[in-house]
Each structure stands twice: as C-alpha cells, then as structure tokens.
Amino acid sequence: MSLPLLTYDPSSQNQRVAAYEVPGDEQPRIFSTDNLLSPSDLGNLIEAAYRQILFHAFAADRETFLESQLRNGQITVRDFIRGLLLSNTFRKSFYDLNSNYRFVEQVIQRALGRDPYNEREKIAWSIVVATKGIKGFIDEVLNTEEYLSSFGYSTVPYQRRRVLPSRAEGELPFNIKSPRYEAYHRAQLGFPQIIWQVEIRRYTPQDKKPKAGDPSQFLGMAQEVNATGNIPQRISSYNIDIEKDVPYRQLAGIK
Template sequence: MAIPLLEYAPSSKNVRVAGYEVPNEEKPKIYSTDNILSRTEMDDLIEAAYRQMFFHAFKADREIALESQLRNGQITVREFIRGLALSKTFINSFYNLNSNYRFVEHCVQKILGRDVYSQREKIAWSAVVMSKGVKGFIDELLNSDEYIENFGENIVPYQRRRVLPSGASELPFNIKSPRYDAYYRGKLGFPQIIWQTVVKSYRPQDKTPKAGDPANFKGMAQSISPVGNLPQRVSALNIDYERKVPYRQR
C-alpha cells in the first residue's frame, strides 16, 4: 500500500499569494509551444528544457525520439519533461549518486521551479520515492496542482521568483545546488587540486601570426643550433705570404 503524501506547509505566508514583480533582465524567458512559429523557436524550446533538467546535455545525453515526438506534436512539453526526468542520464546523474532527500530537492527545483519549503517537504516526497519509486514520484510532481497551474501542458519549467522583494536575485539552482552531495563528491574525488607549473600566455587573435609570417619560423630556426667552424688563432708572423699568393704555373 502506497504511503499518502505527508502534509507540509510553505516556509512563509508570502508564497501563498502571487507576487507583484517588475520585469527586468533577471526575469526568465518563458518557452511555450503555444507561440511556436518556426523550427528555430522549437530548437530554442528544446534547449531550454535540457538546460532546466540537465543544465547541459551532451550529444550522448539527448533524447532524439522524444525530440521528434515533441516536434511532430505527438507529445506535450509536460510529457517531454517526464521523459527527460525518467531518462538514463537523469537517473544516473541525480538519482543513483544522491540520497532520496537530495534527489527530491533536485526534482522540486527543476520540475516545480522553486526550492523545497523545508525538511518536512523533503521527508514527504522521499516517502513517495520509497513507496512508488522514481516513476511514481515524477508523475506525482508533474500531475500536481502546483505544476499544472504554473506551467500547464505547454510551458517549459523555469526557476520562479528569481527576483526577491528586496531587489536582489536568487542564484540559479545549478549553481547553489551541485549535482552531487558532499558524500558522493568525496567518493568521486571532488574538488581536485591541480598544480599548474607552466604559465600559459594569451595572445589576441589580431596579433596572432598569419600564414607565411617570419615569426612562425623563428622557433624552427632557433631549434637548429648550427655549429660553424671556429676562427683559428694563427699569428701573422707565422704566415708565409709568398707561398699564399697565387701564381700561374707553366
């Protein structure tokens, strides 16, 4: 029998009501299929979904089948997010290398677009992970009223309330919430201290020698190191000038 979701309260009363925000450069851009008109705009939406869920997706991490279904209108953005959350990359990167509490924190940030309210909320969602598994937990988040009201079927989740009432901005989730917790960072050997003994210099592109520039052959010329004949130290008194002067032989 599955354990019902435990009750938890928001961390403050301010989150119960919609906030009034003045748009500025910190306000995230909203990507939605409701106003997609070109292929380029669909590419931007897909990249925004990858950034939200993976922070960065390498070529091997991309879900080509899901992308094709989204482009052809076979699935919605919410189903695309579900596919990314249940993908091998997401499971290996966030579930297998974190505790349930840490995994819950990552998923709430990425799917619901906010920080967890308290430790009690982590415990509540961790119980869902324990009883329903990862798929059941992801379905609970995507089917929640909070997700439907804020993102619906066609909006890519984003970090909500980046702008605080004081005018300051919250840090992005990927910066203040590392992918691995302290335990697994220690097992993987992070952070690593690398001592660099070679000082690297930077040369602007406009000052870089072009093809055919003599500066490109300077190193090669210096590497040859030719050794010539050293001058002989002979006294002028020991030179027979008469024999050194050429003359015609008969």
C-alpha cells in the same frame, strides 16, 4: 497499499508572494508552445528543457525520440519534461549518486522551479520514492496542482521569482546552489581540488601597457647583463717615483 502523501506546511518563498513586476532583462525567459513563431523557436524550447532538467546535454544524453515526438505534436511539453526526468542520464546523474532526500530536492527544484519548503516535504516525497519508485514519484510531482497551475502542459519549468526588484542580487541558480553530486560522492571523485597559486596574476589595462620603444621594456634585459667593473688598484703614494712615472709636459713657448 500505497501510503498517502504526508502533509507539510508551505513556507513563504518568493514565488508564493504576489507582487507587481516590470519585465526586464533579468527576468527569466519563458519557453512555451503557445507562442511559437518558427521551427527554430521549438529548438530553443528543447534546449531550454535540457538546461532546466540536465543543465547540459551532450550528444549521447539527448533523447532524440522524445524530441521527434515533440516536434511532430505527438506529445506535450509536460510529457517531454517527464521523459527527461525518467531518462537514464537523469537517473545516473542524480538518483544513483544521491540519497532519496537530496534526489527529491533536485526534482522539486527542476520540476516545480522552487526550493523545498522544509525537511518535512523532503520526507513526504522520499516516502513516495521508496513506495512507488522513481516513475510514480515523477508522475505525482507533475500531476500536482502547483505544477499544472504554474507551467501547465505547454511551458518549460523555470526557476520562479529568482530575481526580485527590491534586491541587489537574486538567488543563486539551482545548478550552482545544488550540484548534482552529494558531498560524499564529491569526495570520492576527488573534487573540489584546492589549487595553490604561488604567482600573483596582475591585470594591466591596455592603455597602461608600454608601447614599442618604451625604456621599461629593456629593464629586464639590462638586469640580466652581468656587468662587472674594473677592480680599483691600491697603490701607495710612497712607491711612486714622481720624476719617472709622472709625464712632464712642456708648455709651448717656455723653455
């Protein structure tokens, strides 16, 4: 007998607040099969799905069978997202290296496009992971009214309301805010590493750099020259024979 999902109170997040927004360059680009104009647009949609779920997919991480089914119209975008969340790459990168609470946080961010409301929501969904497994948990998340009303069957999930017009800076992207490795596993892998930089790097604009023939270019070469002057001689005036040592010049016309 499976346990019912615990109740939790939603908090006021950006995506829950209604507002009038003017589209701009900072707004997220929505990828949906409802407005595809060419086969290349479908390729961009697939790449957007990989970025949303896996952040980056190498050739070995790509699900070519799911891509073929999506291109042939055999599955929907929601089915493709489900396949990526249940893939071996996502399991090894997120589930195997995190606790159930953090795994729930990662799935909510990538599938629902928002942060968890509170700790109680993490506990509620972690119980689903423990009782129904990863597959049952992913299915329940994708069957929620929130997912179906926000993205439906044809839209790739995205971080909702990350940028607000009233703010100078938007919220951090999920891949920066919540890295795939937990603090314990980051310490086991040896990162982040602190690199002490002894030399201070300075940036010189192109118009301030010395041109050819500038004397400042020869300053280093002149400093490397080991120029040693003549050692001054110490001669006492008492030891100088003026008549012999000082030459006598006879002026012309004077005898």
